[in-house]
Amino acid sequence: MLSERRLEVLRAIVQDYVGTEEPVGSKALTERHQLGVSPATVRNDMAALEDEGFIAQPHTSAGRIPTDKGYRLFVDRLAGVKPLSPPERRAIQNFLDGAVDLDDVVGRTVRLLAQLTRQVAVVQYPSLTRSTVRHVELLALAPARVMLVLITDTGRVEQRMVDCPAPVGETALADLRARLNSRVVGRRFADVPQLVQDLPESFEQEDRGTVSTVLATLLETLVEETEERLMIGGTANLTRFGHDFPLTIRPVLEALEEQVVLLKLLGEAKDSGMTVRIGHENAHEGLNSTSVVAVGYGSGDEAVAKLGVVGPTRMDYPGTMGAVRAVARYVGQILAES
Numbered sequence: 001m002l003s004e005r006r007l008e009v010l011r012a013i014v015q016d017y018v019g020t021e022e023p024v025g026s027k028a029l030t031e032r033h034q035l036g037v038s039p040a041t042v043r044n045d046m047a048a049l050e051d052e053g054f055i056a057q058p059h060t061s062a063g064r065i066p067t068d069k070g071y072r073l074f075v076d077r078l079a080g081v082k083p084l085s086p087p088e089r090r091a092i093q094n095f096l097d098g099a100v101d102l103d104d105v106v107g108r109t110v111r112l113l114a115q116l117t118r119q120v121a122v123v124q125y126p127s128l129t130r131s132t133v134r135h136v137e138l139l140a141l142a143p144a145r146v147m148l149v150l151i152t153d154t155g156r157v158e159q160r161m162v163d164c165p166a167p168v169g170e171t172a173l174a175d176l177r178a179r180l181n182s183r184v185v186g187r188r189f190a191d192v193p194q195l196v197q198d199l200p201e202s203f204e205q206e207d208r209g210t211v212s213t214v215l216a217t218l219l220e221t222l223v224e225e226t227e228e229r230l231m232i233g234g235t236a237n238l239t240r241f242g243h244d245f246p247l248t249i250r251p252v253l254e255a256l257e258e259q260v261v262l263l264k265l266l267g268e269a270k271d272s273g274m275t276v277r278i279g280h281e282n283a284h285e286g287l288n289s290t291s292v293v294a295v296g297y298g299s300g301d302e303a304v305a306k307l308g309v310v311g312p313t314r315m316d317y318p319g320t321m322g323a324v325r326a327v328a329r330y331v332g333q334i335l336a337e338s
Helices: 006-019 026-032 039-051 068-078 086-097 102-117 170-184 189-196 206-222 235-244 250-256 259-267 317-337
Strands: 120-124 135-140 147-150 157-163 228-234 274-278 289-295 305-312
Touching: 006 026, 006 039, 006 068, 026 039, 026 147, 068 274, 086 102, 086 206, 086 317, 102 228, 102 305, 102 317, 120 157, 120 235, 120 259, 135 170, 147 206, 147 289, 157 206, 170 206, 189 206, 228 259, 235 250, 250 259, 259 289, 259 305, 274 317, 289 317, 305 317
Parallel strands: none
Antiparallel strands: 120 228, 120 305, 135 147, 147 157, 274 289, 289 305
């Protein structure tokens, strides 16, 4: 285990390197931080940190920079989550409160996260597999044509056209709407098939074909929409960090274009807890020079999706973690109120 003093030296190296972009020497550390020891002692501490793999010396410099292992220890032991200021919190709330629908919420969230952190922001749409039904609407478009509208607790709206086997009157449609909603409202998507399987049998023989057709479309919608969607923004922010990527930024950009890779990154975030993946902890080789900070968001205790940022390992972890957590909290509140 590292001594408290060496942990303080590591904290100072991380903070200085993130702030200055320059490798950190012992003289600069003793001048900028109240470490209470001589430069010689700091040099010894830095040599011990280097031996244990927490810092490394770039070829062209006498200073040291943190390694992935050093950043990991910093995040786990030394970094508190930096709270946002009251003006920052008000700005987040005002910006997100103007959203008119779920697409707008996700779009605003991506732009906001990218601006706050100056990193690449990734926001996953609420997963229907974790959602519940708020309402099912049935609208007659023609004698034998109905529009089915499915509304979720997260504000997501799905529409499908249903061609019925026979004309359906307003009274029969209203009856089906009422009976269907009485069974599925407030219930999880995964439970819906079982809840409606015997519904056709409760109708008159001549109406059962229409009821079965409507139900088949509803169940198809639930299956189709389990495919995850996400939105990404702020990719141009990476160009500010060109020297943070060993050879070229291209592998990072290519990885960010692969939705499966991003979903896997976000999927590793625990339900509502925060996950920080640093450098080589990211399984995808193209992201070995980046860190990912992700957290779940939702309208209650359970996360319905994830959001986060991708940036270079030389990242302001306390500030980034604070911004990601705050935005996730506000998005959850909006979903709960929508």
